[in-house]
Amino acid sequence: MTQAKDERFVGQALPRREDARLLTGRGQFVADLNLPGMLHAAFVRSQVAHARIRSVDLSRAAAAPGVVLAMNGADVLQLLPPVPDTQLSLPRKWTAQVQHTFLNPQQPLLAHDKVRHVGEAVAVIVAESRYLAEDAAEMVTVDLEPLPPVVDAEQALAHGSPVLHEQYATNLIGEFEVAKGDVDAALARAPHRLKRRFHHHRYAAIPMECRGVASVYDARSDSISIWSSCQVVHWLRREAATILNLPEARIRCVALDVGGGFGVKGHVYPEELLIPFLARRVSRPVRWIEDRHEHFMAACHSRDQIHDVEVGFDDEARLLAFRDSFIADCGAWNPIGAGIAYNTAVHIPGPYKFDNFAVRARIVTTNKVPNAPYRGAGRPEASFAMERTIDLIAMELNRDPAKVRMTNLVPSAEMPYHLGIPYRDGEPIVYDSGDYPKALQSVLDAIGGVEAFRVRQREAREQGRYLGLGIGCYVEGTGVGPFESATVRIDPTGKIYVASGACPQGQGMETIFSQIVADTWKVNPNDVIMALADTSAISIGFGTIASRSTVTLSAAIHHASKPLREKVFAIAANILECAPEDLELRNGSVGIVGVPGNEVTLASVAKASRPGWDNARPPGMPAGLEETYYYEPPTVTWSYGTHAAIVDVDVKIGRINIQKYVIAHDCGVMVNPMLVEGQIHGGTVQGLGGALLEEISYDSDGQLLTGSFMDYLLPTASDVPHLELIHLHHPSPLNPLGVKGVGEGSAIAPPVVIANAVSDALAPFKVEFNTTPVKPEQIVRAAWSAARGE
Amino acid sequence: MSRLVDVRLTVNGKACEGHCEPRTLLVDFLRENLGLTGTHAGCEHGVCGACTILYNGEAARSCIMLAVQADGSEIVTVEGIARDGKMHPLQQAFHEHHGLQCGFCTPGMLIAAMDFLQTNPSPSEEEVREGLSAVLCRCTGYQNIVAAVMAAAAQMQSERD
Numbered sequence: 031m032t033q034a035k036d037e038r039f040v041g042q043a044l045p046r047r048e049d050a051r052l053l054t055g056r057g058q059f060v061a062d063l064n065l066p067g068m069l070h071a072a073f074v075r076s077q078v079a080h081a082r083i084r085s086v087d088l089s090r091a092a093a094a095p096g097v098v099l100a101m102n103g104a105d106v107l108q109l110l111p112p113v114p115d116t117q118l119s120l121p122r123k124w125t126a127q128v129q130h131t132f133l134n135p136q137q138p139l140l141a142h143d144k145v146r147h148v149g150e151a152v153a154v155i156v157a158e159s160r161y162l163a164e165d166a167a168e169m170v171t172v173d174l175e176p177l178p179p180v181v182d183a184e185q186a187l188a189h190g191s192p193v194l195h196e197q198y199a200t201n202l203i204g205e206f207e208v209a210k211g212d213v214d215a216a217l218a219r220a221p222h223r224l225k226r227r228f229h230h231h232r233y234a235a236i237p238m239e240c241r242g243v244a245s246v247y248d249a250r251s252d253s254i255s256i257w258s259s260c261q262v263v264h265w266l267r268r269e270a271a272t273i274l275n276l277p278e279a280r281i282r283c284v285a286l287d288v289g290g291g292f293g294v295k296g297h298v299y300p301e302e303l304l305i306p307f308l309a310r311r312v313s314r315p316v317r318w319i320e321d322r323h324e325h326f327m328a329a330c331h332s333r334d335q336i337h338d339v340e341v342g343f344d345d346e347a348r349l350l351a352f353r354d355s356f357i358a359d360c361g362a363w364n365p366i367g368a369g370i371a372y373n374t375a376v377h378i379p380g381p382y383k384f385d386n387f388a389v390r391a392r393i394v395t396t397n398k399v400p401n402a403p404y405r406g407a408g409r410p411e412a413s414f415a416m417e418r419t420i421d422l423i424a425m426e427l428n429r430d431p432a433k434v435r436m437t438n439l440v441p442s443a444e445m446p447y448h449l450g451i452p453y454r455d456g457e458p459i460v461y462d463s464g465d466y467p468k469a470l471q472s473v474l475d476a477i478g479g480v481e482a483f484r485v486r487q488r489e490a491r492e493q494g495r496y497l498g499l500g501i502g503c504y505v506e507g508t509g510v511g512p513f514e515s516a517t518v519r520i521d522p523t524g525k526i527y528v529a530s531g532a533c534p535q536g537q538g539m540e541t542i543f544s545q546i547v548a549d550t551w552k553v554n555p556n557d558v559i560m561a562l563a564d565t566s567a568i569s570i571g572f573g574t575i576a577s578r579s580t581v582t583l584s585a586a587i588h589h590a591s592k593p594l595r596e597k598v599f600a601i602a603a604n605i606l607e608c609a610p611e612d613l614e615l616r617n618g619s620v621g622i623v624g625v626p627g628n629e630v631t632l633a634s635v636a637k638a639s640r641p642g643w644d645n646a647r648p649p650g651m652p653a654g655l656e657e658t659y660y661y662e663p664p665t666v667t668w669s670y671g672t673h674a675a676i677v678d679v680d681v682k683i684g685r686i687n688i689q690k691y692v693i694a695h696d697c698g699v700m701v702n703p704m705l706v707e708g709q710i711h712g713g714t715v716q717g718l719g720g721a722l723l724e725e726i727s728y729d730s731d732g733q734l735l736t737g738s739f740m741d742y743l744l745p746t747a748s749d750v751p752h753l754e755l756i757h758l759h760h761p762s763p764l765n766p767l768g769v770k771g772v773g774e775g776s777a778i779a780p781p782v783v784i785a786n787a788v789s790d791a792l793a794p795f796k797v798e799f800n801t802t803p804v805k806p807e808q809i810v811r812a813a814w815s816a817a818r819g820e
Numbered sequence: 821m822s823r824l825v826d827v828r829l830t831v832n833g834k835a836c837e838g839h840c841e842p843r844t845l846l847v848d849f850l851r852e853n854l855g856l857t858g859t860h861a862g863c864e865h866g867v868c869g870a871c872t873i874l875y876n877g878e879a880a881r882s883c884i885m886l887a888v889q890a891d892g893s894e895i896v897t898v899e900g901i902a903r904d905g906k907m908h909p910l911q912q913a914f915h916e917h918h919g920l921q922c923g924f925c926t927p928g929m930l931i932a933a934m935d936f937l938q939t940n941p942s943p944s945e946e947e948v949r950e951g952l953s954a955v956l957c958r959c960t961g962y963q964n965i966v967a968a969v970m971a972a973a974a975q976m977q978s979e980r981d
Contacts, residue, residue: 045915045918046918048923049914049915049920050915051923052922052923052926053911053914053915053920053923053926054858054898054899054902054911055858055859055897055927056858056899057923058857059857059860059924061851061857061861062857064855064857161844235958237922237924237958238862238870238922238957238959239860239924287922287923288922289862289923289924290921290922290924292958322864322865322868323864323865535922536922536923536959705918707918707964708918708921708961708964711962711964712921712958712959712961713961714961715960715961716958716961738865738867739863739867739868739956740867745962746952746953746954746956746962747948747950747953747957747962747965747966748952748953749953750962753961753963
């Protein structure tokens, strides 16, 4: 295929390359993998939240039809010594600046001494079919000595609370403080102060594909293949190397088509290590596909933070000081360490300019499913605390919340803005580019202006209808390090091959990186071959978490392509008998600038570069056309946005009808605007789900009450509004393409936008919505209480 | 293990036959016995709709049906909706409107949309949202799916006219 000379593909809304297979049933997810002689695994999971394990009797299960292997935690412990508790891997630059204490309990592959949440695996069955494996799993007798559970994070901190990880004698497994200025003095001086408690509840990523792992061991080469529905194949390989005691070079990890991740598949789970271990042990392929019930009780949840905020402000509603002490309930284990809580801490200031800030975070274990990042990863909680506070300040001073925001936003003239605290890479936070007031103004314009809305709101109230306006502003550090890799190679056919550690789960990476490579190499996107999520394609990689891949991989491609292009030009110059400086890339070829027609194709250059007789390399030039680059970003680049919703609240039945939902966002240069919009739609609806419908609930015994889609409500097409998008464009100065991450941002604002909108609608009842989700019964109760004059 | 039974049915216009346990779910039979892995199991309790197929012309959830119940029936899966090697207007519209991201719910969404457009060939946006509310998607926020179904409806209408 050829390409018009100056056509650029970055910026075009190209339909996706991935679609052809996914639309016709030819995608391949891990559950679609059918290996010859494959066995199937099923787990036995604890039905009790907290208990000491007396015994896990496998005798009946092991004798059941079709069972090949049954193992409990004690069996695994004998074969695999437990991994010692290690220090969290935190950048030295960060640990040098932030006062912190972390304990880091390591979850065994199967529980052997205690169970710490309902759903923790205590045994595994491997059988000829999944049906038979599940039959046998029911025959396992688990003898437990129940211990008192603790499901509330504050109770977990109380003296005398049951302790999950007894070696520490405390449930407080992480603590840090970050500050700038002098909060105490500024609060003491502030003309106005208010204190509030905010609770952001527990909900979860819930991708439509649950987790799944398949593995096959090859005795001949002493090597193993692992297919996992996962966001981080290189991380998986690293951990598998330890567990299997194999060199990384003998392990291949692949993520096939992955049915959504959103963070929940962004770290390595015990099951992902145990399945390959079993496959090697039984010398047959083994597959485990998590079912939905299991997913609710064993795949990580998220959010679940309590914030105690104190804010000081002046008569003009200017922020003077903000203090937040929060508790992050991480569940039974803490696979991501400081990640979520530190994200929360540094995103609390958001787009606002103020001098005195202090946050104290405590990470607490409870007898619930462990928490891991979910789209937003600590930021929705931060945004909830700040943006609710802004609305409360407005109410206190009887000002409009939009104006209070405008008063405090970092003015565009002050960009880049130094926040005064370090990011989690240890670098000072600098909001690199953008126009925060413009983002706010553009959504206010899109809703028809605040004044016009207030008129409508007053008129509606006179008719007994309750309209509310909710606004939420946020910033998001994106494209965080440590690195991403790219190998760029000119295929002998002239096609451009790119391998990377980035792992897609629906983002359309094959499409967007083809667009980027097409511009870099002046070829058609169809002439780009993307090899992602496969450790055999590139030896070092990071993976796709934390809104990073567009930023980090585009830069890695850029930097790998530069020396490769020089080599291509040197060889082409040798063939064309001209100087390399006179050459340019065009239409999959190299030609002399200003001389049409005199060209050599990339395929010919690739052939000329080959080692051996009759090559056409300049003397002394090494053979081959391949370069690898590891891009280590200087620090994060800051996306931002403002969401606004107008809601119509029916106080009789507690129904919230979202009349209008507007989003202004800035992710710098948009590689593919259609895919950017898709990311924003998806994240916003996940945020709305968390705000209104989705809730993981436990009873006081630690029993999971929401173990199915009958109890845990995902938004459906008829639950969500049409979303209006406004794109702002401030390219990032920190990377070659000018891009910023867009994967998570849109999930940050919706919970607080809804809470602010409903609080605004119900202002006549003097009720505040400071917890999520916002439930119909809260609305009805507020209206009843007001009617009874309470 | 109970004895195996024979199941004969027509899938995507072709006569198919398999042997399975009586308890085998239809979705597992399609995927494991017939190798039609385009139909996905997302919840196995009949809520998410990823496993939706056409069962004797109507949308049904293959994760809460037994294969033996489908004996003698006619089934259409996502593998069978393209026409003469050309994508169905719904598939084409999903492609053009970015109506899919991870693609896991997509087979169920396409089949549910086919069924919906059979009964309501020129729906409003609200009707499309209601009509698709039996299939969960976690990636798209539905907006582009709705746009795709509206576009496909118009296309199919113009093909009929």
